[in-house]
Amino acid sequence: MRVAVFGAGYVGLVTGACFADIGHDVVVRDVVAEKIDALRRGKVPIHEEGLDDLLEHNRERLRFTTDVDESVEGAEVVYVAVGTPPTYSGDADLSAVWTVVDELPRVDRRIVVAMKSTVPVGTGRTIRHRLDERGLENVGYVSNPEFTAEGTAVRDFKHPDRIVIGAFDPADAEVVERVHAGIDAPVIHCDVASAEMIKLAANAFLMTRISFINEIANVCEATGADVVKVAEGVGLDHRLGPHFLRAGIGYGGSCFPKDSLALKQLASNSGYHFQLLAAVIEVNELQKRRVIGKLERRLGSLRGKKVALLGLAFKPGTDDMRESPSLVLAGRLLAEGADVSAWDPVADGRVHLDGVHIADSALDALDGADAAVLVTEWPELGELDWAEAGARMRKRLLVDGRNMLDPSEMRALGFDYEGIGRAVE
Ligand SMILES: NC(=O)c1ccc[n+]([C@@H]2O[C@H](COP(=O)([O-])OP(=O)(O)OC[C@H]3O[C@@H](n4cnc5c(N)ncnc54)[C@H](O)[C@@H]3O)[C@@H](O)[C@H]2O)c1
Numbered sequence: 263m264r265v266a267v268f269g270a271g272y273v274g275l276v277t278g279a280c281f282a283d284i285g286h287d288v289v290v291r292d293v294v295a296e297k298i299d300a301l302r303r304g305k306v307p308i309h310e311e312g313l314d315d316l317l318e319h320n321r322e323r324l325r326f327t328t329d330v331d332e333s334v335e336g337a338e339v340v341y342v343a344v345g346t347p348p349t350y351s352g353d354a355d356l357s358a359v360w361t362v363v364d365e366l367p368r369v370d371r372r373i374v375v376a377m378k379s380t381v382p383v384g385t386g387r388t389i390r391h392r393l394d395e396r397g398l399e400n401v402g403y404v405s406n407p408e409f410t411a412e413g414t415a416v417r418d419f420k421h422p423d424r425i426v427i428g429a430f431d432p433a434d435a436e437v438v439e440r441v442h443a444g445i446d447a448p449v450i451h452c453d454v455a456s457a458e459m460i461k462l463a464a465n466a467f468l469m470t471r472i473s474f475i476n477e478i479a480n481v482c483e484a485t486g487a488d489v490v491k492v493a494e495g496v497g498l499d500h501r502l503g504p505h506f507l508r509a510g511i512g513y514g515g516s517c518f519p520k521d522s523l524a525l526k527q528l529a530s531n532s533g534y535h536f537q538l539l540a541a542v543i544e545v546n547e548l549q550k551r552r553v554i555g556k557l558e559r560r561l562g563s564l565r566g567k568k569v570a571l572l573g574l575a576f577k578p579g580t581d582d583m584r585e586s587p588s589l590v591l592a593g594r595l596l597a598e599g600a601d602v603s604a605w606d607p608v609a610d611g612r613v614h615l616d617g618v619h620i621a622d623s624a625l626d627a628l629d630g631a632d633a634a635v636l637v638t639e640w641p642e643l644g645e646l647d648w649a650e651a652g653a654r655m656r657k658r659l660l661v662d663g664r665n666m667l668d669p670s671e672m673r674a675l676g677f678d679y680e681g682i683g684r685a686v687e
Pocket residue numbers: 268269270271272273274291292293294297343344345346358361362378379380381408409410411412516517
């Protein structure tokens with residue numbers, strides 16, 4: 263099939279590459295000319311495991327363009343994977359989505375627009391009206407939300423838990439199901455609004471689990487239990503399962519924070535106060551800041567103290583720093599007058615962290631530090647020579663924000679080690 267993909271970001275590139283890998287002929291369109299030029303030269307603008315190889319391997323079935331007509335020409339399906347960032351009010355900013363809808367050329371055959379961007383419930387209905395107003399009745403509309411996670415997106419795309427297809431017309435749903443031929447997963451057919459809500463509800467539920475276990479961790483700290491053991495014992499209950507029960511310094515990224523805000527705002531715009539989600543969001547905000555309290559309890563005032571942030575990306579396997587806890591931590595530390603150094607194997611801190619010294623290696627970031635905070639559980643940090651790290655630091659204080667390291671091993675190396683929701687010695 264011929265497939266057009268609007269948006270060459272984290273979702274659009276993975277979508278394009280994976281559909282090309284299935285055997286479809288794909289044209290990816292973006293508005294950023296430099297991005298398209300780079301992709302044409304074989305340079306991949308993001309860090310995503312397996313993506314470079316997939317793009318390279320499927321070169322003859324993939325084209326990149328800034329031109330709308332070129333991308334839509336001959337396409338049966340037009341995927342929309344443009345950004346939907348939060349606005350000041352917390353609502354999703356749909357301006358890029360509307361631009362795509364308004365740019366769609368008139369075609370004399372049936373094409374299906376498939377929405378992969380995460381949008382508020384009701385967006386599909388409004389888009390349908392807009393298409394009809396433009397006289398584009400032969401353009402079908404389907405909500406086909408994306409559930410991939412950065413860092414494992416290629417694998418997630420090829421082996422999804424489910425494919426959700428919400429359509430106004432069953433014939434359009436059938437076209438989108440055909441695009442996925444070869445991908446073995448249950449297909450959920452439903453109406454457009456329900457498909458939109460499945461995406462928002464799934465994300466909200468994952469965030470709820472994270473904030474839940476983080477609150478359990480905080481109570482563990484107050485009562486002497488160990489959240490790692492607690493999560494293991496809870497997660498073995500088949501009704502609950504082990505996923506998203508890792509206590510830490512809170513979720514970040516380009517999706518969870520904005521999608522939770524958008525759902526809360528969507529509910530509130532519809533006259534409903536979504537209390538549980540409001541609490542999930544607040545717990546997450548406070549969780550990121552609790553690290554500062556941990557540091558202050560050990561170091562007193564942070565003014566003039568050197569603190570190293572290890573890991574800047576919102577999670578390992580990506581260079582994405584959008585809404586990363588590292589941004590909040592760096593901001594709070596600088597506001598307290600600390601001297602902040604940081605390191606990440608792929609994320610470019612120079613772009614986002616004014617006033618922070620970006621080191622070339624984790625060990626360099628730790629040079630002369632009074633404390634280190636493990637922010638992102640990069641495998642490199644598990645393998646770091648912590649004896650050498652300790653020798654480089656002025657004080658061996660380590661807050662492990664992801665409970666990644668073994669507390670007893672770290673203490674044996676002379677570290678004053680503190681995790682999240684674990685016994686403090
Ligand atoms: N990042 C994820 O892991 C993930 C997972 C599931 C869903 N989503 C959702 O998918 C959507 C895209 O997310 P992302 O992380 O890929 O965003 P992104 O910011 O990485 O990429 C969006 C791309 O769209 C381009 N764009 C903007 N206007 C355009 C237009 N008119 N035509 C073509 N391209 C245009 C931008 O230049 C950018 O390259 C969002 O709604 C997000 O919530 C993201």
